[in-house]
Amino acid sequence: MNDRQATGSPVTDPPPADLLTVSDLHVDYAGRPAVRGVSLSLRRGEILGLVGESGSGKSTLCSAITGVLPAGARVRAAGLRFDGRELTELPPEDMRRIRASRIGVVPQRPMTSLSPSTPVLRQMRWYHDGHDLADLLAQVGLRAVLDRPRDHPHRFSGGQLQRLLIVLAALARQPDLLIADEPTTTLDATVQAQVLRLLLDLRDRLGPAILYVTHDLAVVAQICDRVGVMYAGRLVESGPVSQIFTAPRHPYTRALLAALPARTERGRRLGAMPGHTVAEVTLSRERGARAGSAGCAFAPRCPVVLARCHEEEPTPITMGTDVVRCHRAGETPEAEEDA
Amino acid sequence: MTTVLAVISLVFVLLRLSPGSPLYTLLGFSYSEEGRAAVAERLGLNASIPEQYVRYLRQLAGGDLGASVFSGQPVGELLAQRLPVSLELGLVAGAVWMALGILAGALAALRHGSPFDGLVRVTSVVALSVPSFWLGLVCVLVFGVYITGVLPVSGYVPISEGLPEHLRGLVLPAFVLGLPAFAVVARTFRGSVLEVLDRDYVSFATSMGMSRRTLLARVAMRNAAIPLVTVMGLMLGMLVSGAILVENVFGVPGLGQLMVDSFRRQDYPVAAGCCLAVAVLYLLTNLLVDLAQLAIDPRIREGVLNGGRVR
Numbered sequence: 291m292n293d294r295q296a297t298g299s300p301v302t303d304p305p306p307a308d309l310l311t312v313s314d315l316h317v318d319y320a321g322r323p324a325v326r327g328v329s330l331s332l333r334r335g336e337i338l339g340l341v342g343e344s345g346s347g348k349s350t351l352c353s354a355i356t357g358v359l360p361a362g363a364r365v366r367a368a369g370l371r372f373d374g375r376e377l378t379e380l381p382p383e384d385m386r387r388i389r390a391s392r393i394g395v396v397p398q399r400p401m402t403s404l405s406p407s408t409p410v411l412r413q414m415r416w417y418h419d420g421h422d423l424a425d426l427l428a429q430v431g432l433r434a435v436l437d438r439p440r441d442h443p444h445r446f447s448g449g450q451l452q453r454l455l456i457v458l459a460a461l462a463r464q465p466d467l468l469i470a471d472e473p474t475t476t477l478d479a480t481v482q483a484q485v486l487r488l489l490l491d492l493r494d495r496l497g498p499a500i501l502y503v504t505h506d507l508a509v510v511a512q513i514c515d516r517v518g519v520m521y522a523g524r525l526v527e528s529g530p531v532s533q534i535f536t537a538p539r540h541p542y543t544r545a546l547l548a549a550l551p552a553r554t555e556r557g558r559r560l561g562a563m564p565g566h567t568v569a570e571v572t573l574s575r576e577r578g579a580r581a582g583s584a585g586c587a588f589a590p591r592c593p594v595v596l597a598r599c600h601e602e603e604p605t606p607i608t609m610g611t612d613v614v615r616c617h618r619a620g621e622t623p624e625a626e627e628d629a
Numbered sequence: 630m631t632t633v634l635a636v637i638s639l640v641f642v643l644l645r646l647s648p649g650s651p652l653y654t655l656l657g658f659s660y661s662e663e664g665r666a667a668v669a670e671r672l673g674l675n676a677s678i679p680e681q682y683v684r685y686l687r688q689l690a691g692g693d694l695g696a697s698v699f700s701g702q703p704v705g706e707l708l709a710q711r712l713p714v715s716l717e718l719g720l721v722a723g724a725v726w727m728a729l730g731i732l733a734g735a736l737a738a739l740r741h742g743s744p745f746d747g748l749v750r751v752t753s754v755v756a757l758s759v760p761s762f763w764l765g766l767v768c769v770l771v772f773g774v775y776i777t778g779v780l781p782v783s784g785y786v787p788i789s790e791g792l793p794e795h796l797r798g799l800v801l802p803a804f805v806l807g808l809p810a811f812a813v814v815a816r817t818f819r820g821s822v823l824e825v826l827d828r829d830y831v832s833f834a835t836s837m838g839m840s841r842r843t844l845l846a847r848v849a850m851r852n853a854a855i856p857l858v859t860v861m862g863l864m865l866g867m868l869v870s871g872a873i874l875v876e877n878v879f880g881v882p883g884l885g886q887l888m889v890d891s892f893r894r895q896d897y898p899v900a901a902g903c904c905l906a907v908a909v910l911y912l913l914t915n916l917l918v919d920l921a922q923l924a925i926d927p928r929i930r931e932g933v934l935n936g937g938r939v940r
Contacts, residue, residue, distance in 0.1 A: 358835045360827070361741065390838020397836070402829040405848045407855065407927060416847065417837050442927040458837065 307374075309334050309499045310355070310467055314368040317347070317354050324350040324363075326523040329606070334466065335497040339510035339531070341546070342520030348503045349398070351520070352469045355501075356393055357385050373466060394459035394498075396470040400452035400477075404443040410454065411439045418462040426461045430454070430488060449481035456488055464496050471503045486513055507550055511535055519543045522587035529612035539614045541592050586617070594618055636908040640901050641685060644892075645678050651698045651895045672698060685901070694905070695898030697891075704902035707887060712906060714785065715876065715883035718802055719868040726807030727861055730814030735850070737815070738822035749815055756812035761871055765805045765878035772801060783880040802879040806871050810864040817860045821853040828852070855926050862918030866911050 308331040317325040325347040332338050340348050353359045355370065357377065370377040373392070377385065397403040404413050414423065414435075427433045430453040435441075443451060452473060460468050470489065474482040490513055493500055502514060510517050511531060518528035519542065527540040538544045586592070589599040596617060604615045652665050652674065669675040673684065688695060694704035737749035773782040780801055786794045825831065826849060834844050876885035884903060891899035923930050 353832075356836050358832055386838050386840060388838075389836055393836075395833070395836040397829060397833050399829050403833040405830045405834075405852060407851050407925065408847070409927075416839070416843075444928055444931075455833070 308332060308371075309373055310501075311369060311371040312351075312355065312367065313370075315351065315354060315370065316366040317350050317359070318364045319350075319360070320362045323523055325354065328520075328523075328525045330518055330525060330528060332467070332499040332501060334499050335493065336516065337493060337500040337502055337514045339514035339517040340501060340503045340520060341505065341507060341510060341517060343505070346520040347523040348520055349471050350523075352395070352471050352501065352503060355467075355469065356389055356395055358389070358395075391463060392466050394463060394465035394468045396452070396456055396459050396468065396473045398472045398475060400455055400473075401443070401448050403455060404451065406443055408442070409440050410443055410446060410451075411435055411441070414454065414458060417458050420462070423462075426457050427454075429461060430457055432457075449477050449484065452477060452481070452485055453488065456485070456492075460489075460492055460498070464498070466498055467501070468492070468498045469501045469503075472505070473502075474509070475505070482509075489513065507546060519546065524587060524615060525606075525613075526588065526615045527612065529610075533610070533612050539609065539612060539619045540588075540616045541594050541618075542588050545591075545593070586615075632912060633905065633908050636904055637686070637689070637901065638682070640904040641682055641897075642678075644895065644897050644900055645681070647895070649895055650674070651897060654894050655698060694902045697899050698896045699894065704898050707899060708884070708902055708906055711882060711884045711887045714881060715869070715872050715885060718799060718806065718876070718881060718883060719865070719872055721799055722803035722807030723810055723865055723868050725803065726811040727814045727864065730811040731818050731857070733811075734815040734818030734820075735822055735853075737819045738826070739845075741823060746819075749819065753812035753816045756808045759808070761805050761809070762874045762878055764808065765802075765875055768801050768805060769878065785881050798881075802875050802881055805878070806868060806875045809871070810868060813860060813864055814857070818853060818857050821856045822849060825849050825853045851925075855922070858918060858921045858925060862914050862921075865914045865917075869907055869910050 310330075310332040312331070313329045315325055315328045316323065328347070328351055330338065340351070342348050350359070350363075353363075354365050354367075355372075355377070359365065365378065367378055372388065375388075377388070380388070404410060418426070424433060424436060427435055432450060432453055435454065438445070446454070456473075459465070468489075473489075474485050477485065486509065489500065489502075492498070502510075504510060514531050516529060517531050517534050518525050519534070519540065520526065521542050527534065527538065527543045534543060535547065538547055585600040585602060586604055589595050592599065598617055602617070604617045604619075606613050606615050607619050609619060651672075652668055653660065655668060656664050666675070673681065676684070685695070694708070696703045697707065733749045733752075737743075737746040740746055769782045772780045781798050782801060784798065786798045788795045830852075831844065831848060834848050839848075872883060873885035873888055875881070876883045877889055880886075884906060887899065888903040888907075890896075891903060
């Protein structure tokens, strides 16, 4: 696949070619922006974690990559390249074929992601009719599904369904890119660990790029190579996990990390982030003057806000391996702490 | 069974409580006290109401529906004549209109927001708000006065006199009778298809690269049909009651006409027999709906298997 890219697009400059490159992606739902100017890239074998609160645009970003967006959504991007092909210019049938073979999506809510009125096994055969289904099911410890050909989704637990969906989206088709949109949010803790192990094992054996969306920073620390932090539709900071967890530069990232229980000393209160979530802020902003799109979206909640932050939106600054959208990113963290 | 008993009792009591008596209609101008007593004696109407009730029930239990007070014709025989006419009208109207409703609803949902969608929505609201007796009269006016000779506006041609003529006679009554069913089915199905298209399992199937056509056939329509079955059952019931008005407007000799006539003349056994027939029809439709749901929705099926369903 890599040689095809070398011959197909001679202008690609970085030698270890990225499998997925998103540049300046915008998504609107009926005129309301959900993703604004996100750029990111992903290499084979790499796991990129995407974190951010509800409504920050994580899921929309994922849907925009696969092209499965609800009616009324509008996508604009300077580029959405997947393995050398520009996805935004592909005819729908080609895009469908890419979804059918090269990009896998593990959904957020396993319990409702299979049709309730058709037996699970029959649905699995819609997508994968190979002889190796028994082997694949054995890999996730669910060979018994073969003995339950008449059982509908409601007879299975969330964890079982999620493992079955992983079989379909990842193991059976061995995609180049796997998008996991909060795959463990609705599962209990032990099942979560099971699913994570499954994903890591998959990465080690087959080497797909994985985009892992989550609220859970602990999971990010555990499995991801790099992490992107989203706030109000923007990627406010991205970089290697080690970098972001030890020296976060964006005040939002810092606040997120401060709210982690493990990082808080015993006896001290957990850090809570001041202000309101994006959804609340956008709502109140829409009710009031519609002007407020200038300036940094995090400014109303930012502990180190400057007058400039309300007027001028920060542009992404590259600092070593880290990319940050903050006017004060250049200052040393210590200096900001004192301010 | 309880329902049927309740219907019988209710009809019985209401008929007896309503003013007048078949005796007056029967005797007419030759009314006299002696005549009345004689006829009442013959028809068993001089017994007390509870007595009459018990006697009627006993008769029913033996499978006898009684006979018309006027013609002496057995009620069972009358029903056997009239019921097939109504059933045919109702089933034709229901089948054609509901099929159209499903088609229109599905297309409207798939072309959500298009002019066709708007047309379906407006048509359903209009079709639901127009009373069927008025629409029936308009049809009679249009096809009886302005455009004559195309469709018969009244009368009924038995099937023995030729299928084409027979069907031609059914067109207008079936049109008027089935229109509300079309409206309700189209609206319901449009709504449930739209809802289903928004579900997680549809996005998952799409993200797995399932083609739109396969997705609609395997996933969307199948799940959207579950609420539809209930509504279609209700509509079949509605077709039975709608038949009462429509049959009278178009002069179709079905159960509806028999019912109205018998009530007007207070022909107790016939009126009760008609109501009994309608009640049984309703119950059968309900049973059919339940069975259809059982076949289509696994969750209900399991409820039954585990004995979780309360009758």
